[in-house]
Amino acid sequence: MKPSRVPFITLILVLVFFYLPICFxxxxxxxxxxxxxxxxxxxxxxxxxxxxxxxxxxxxxxSVKVATAASLTSMVLGTAAAFALQRYKSHLQDAHKLxxxxxxxxxxxxxxxxLLLLFISFGMKxxxxxxxxxxxxxCLSYVALVVQARLQDFDFNVVxxxxxxxxxxxxxxxKVTLPLLAPGILAGGLLAFTxxxxxxxxxxxxxxxxxxxxxxxxxxxxxxxxxxxxINALSSLxxxxxxxxxxxxxxxxxxxxxESK
Amino acid sequence: xxxxxKPELLSTAPSFLWLVMFVLVPVAIxxxxxxxxxxxxxxxxxxxxxxxxxxxxxxxxxxxFARTIFTAAMTTFLCIAASLPVAYAMARLTPAWRSRVLxxxxxxxxxxxxxxxxxxxxILHAQGFVAEALRSIGLLGDNDRLLGNLTAVIIVSxxxxxxxxILPLFAAAEKFDFGLLxxxxxxxxxxxxxxFSVFIPGxxxxxxTAFLVVFIPxxxxxxxxxxxxxxxTQMIGNKIAQRNFTDRxxxxxxxxxxxxxxxxxxxxxxxxxxxTA
Numbered sequence: 236m237k238p239s240r241v242p243f244i245t246l247i248l249v250l251v252f253f254y255l256p257i258c259f260x261x262x263x264x265x266x267x268x269x270x271x272x273x274x275x276x277x278x279x280x281x282x283x284x285x286x287x288x289x290x291x292x293x294x295x296x297x298s299v300k301v302a303t304a305a306s307l308t309s310m311v312l313g314t315a316a317a318f319a320l321q322r323y324k325s326h327l328q329d330a331h332k333l334x335x336x337x338x339x340x341x342x343x344x345x346x347x348x349x350l351l352l353l354f355i356s357f358g359m360k361x362x363x364x365x366x367x368x369x370x371x372x373x374c375l376s377y378v379a380l381v382v383q384a385r386l387q388d389f390d391f392n393v394v395x396x397x398x399x400x401x402x403x404x405x406x407x408x409x410k411v412t413l414p415l416l417a418p419g420i421l422a423g424g425l426l427a428f429t430x431x432x433x434x435x436x437x438x439x440x441x442x443x444x445x446x447x448x449x450x451x452x453x454x455x456x457x458x459x460x461x462x463x464x465x466i467n468a469l470s471s472l473x474x475x476x477x478x479x480x481x482x483x484x485x486x487x488x489x490x491x492x493x494e495s496k
Numbered sequence: 497x498x499x500x501x502k503p504e505l506l507s508t509a510p511s512f513l514w515l516v517m518f519v520l521v522p523v524a525i526x527x528x529x530x531x532x533x534x535x536x537x538x539x540x541x542x543x544x545x546x547x548x549x550x551x552x553x554x555x556x557x558x559x560x561f562a563r564t565i566f567t568a569a570m571t572t573f574l575c576i577a578a579s580l581p582v583a584y585a586m587a588r589l590t591p592a593w594r595s596r597v598l599x600x601x602x603x604x605x606x607x608x609x610x611x612x613x614x615x616x617x618x619i620l621h622a623q624g625f626v627a628e629a630l631r632s633i634g635l636l637g638d639n640d641r642l643l644g645n646l647t648a649v650i651i652v653s654x655x656x657x658x659x660x661x662i663l664p665l666f667a668a669a670e671k672f673d674f675g676l677l678x679x680x681x682x683x684x685x686x687x688x689x690x691x692f693s694v695f696i697p698g699x700x701x702x703x704x705t706a707f708l709v710v711f712i713p714x715x716x717x718x719x720x721x722x723x724x725x726x727x728x729t730q731m732i733g734n735k736i737a738q739r740n741f742t743d744r745x746x747x748x749x750x751x752x753x754x755x756x757x758x759x760x761x762x763x764x765x766x767x768x769x770x771x772t773a
Contacts, residue, residue: 245581246581246582246585249582249658250597253655257604259618260614260615312511312514315507316508316511318507319504328504334516335515340708340760342713342716344718344733344736344753345757346522348749348750348753349525350522352529352750353518355746356529372514375514375515379511432608433606435610436719440740450608453614454719457723466611470608473611481606
């Protein structure tokens, strides 16, 4: 019997559904009209205006600072977590596993709200630091998840062999374990970086006055309906960066797939 | 050999302590602050009070919770309904095409969430081309709007959560033995019957995961109803933000958050049962 075409048609429709809004955004960023209703001719003036906006550049700077701090810290914490979870089987690890899973399932709004109340209770001033702490917290779990997936095919005998051949514990870790895990850790770090750059809800709760990141600034611009075409231009540039990051992370994770086959 | 626990403790401590400090303690604080009095100036008062808990009896809240659950359930249903044929189609592709299509599905999930919702806000805008087109063929009245209603919230929610539903369903479909479908057909089942009675039960675990990864975050949805919805589509998340940032009543925001946390826990017990069964 001939297989049904319905699933394939649905797949194509879903892909169109995914990309239509994105294409619309990019197209509109070149539209010489204040409103997205009709095409008024090609322009690059929204891009020119974008680079004149110092507040956008400052927010971008904040976003990059936070994402760098969050991805680097969560790479260390997440890798240690993945290592412990994979290597040891104990009640402590059962509890550890549960703890690592909580940020993955906790809705953003609860995470933001709970951290805000924590910072207020401890009298911490809301700033880029509180945003970074919040981002490290959810990035940690994602890094642990990605690194643990890599560790699943990791042969701990290789480390034992290095030790038998006279390597110290530190040498074995630095020269054998770390290089083998590097692609996984980097992929986790990249995921952490994009999650941090992308986050709006949690940041909105734990940011102080004047510590806007790109998403929170864009959001308030949208709410005030201010300079919407500039947001289109900004979005298009961010899409390009995202596609570049996806391409890089594909490169990083591909060897892992090839090895397991 | 002596069992040395030092390496285990050393590698566990950093993430363990971090998560206790910044996840467990904060969630406990939510429940504690729900029992604190609110200060008129917007702070948290001394002593204990049941005011915030009593405020949960507000007659508008049952409707708010019902609307939140309905919006989340409807979005989850539509996501899974669309993802089932997609996962089926993807699993039947050649491996090379499979990874290409998988990448196409994942990429939108990597793009900025606020921007994706903003794109929809423009598409559904009252002066946008979709609204104009619908008006010109008489499907939309002059004063009708595409934004600000439940349909808009659900469409955009489905858009943002669809990749989350496709991924676990595809992972399950990839492991599914498609020979079973041929067998079902040989035994006389129509394609649709085979799809519902053989394929869907076969990828049951994927369906459960898809349900959880869409339904749970949807219960805490805030951005989508805020940006494309209206006053009639408010969800619990919007109310929490309003109590927090507009009314500056932290204990009430905490009480609502605590209620939402309990609501979120319910489907997780479902999963626990599933695992032990």
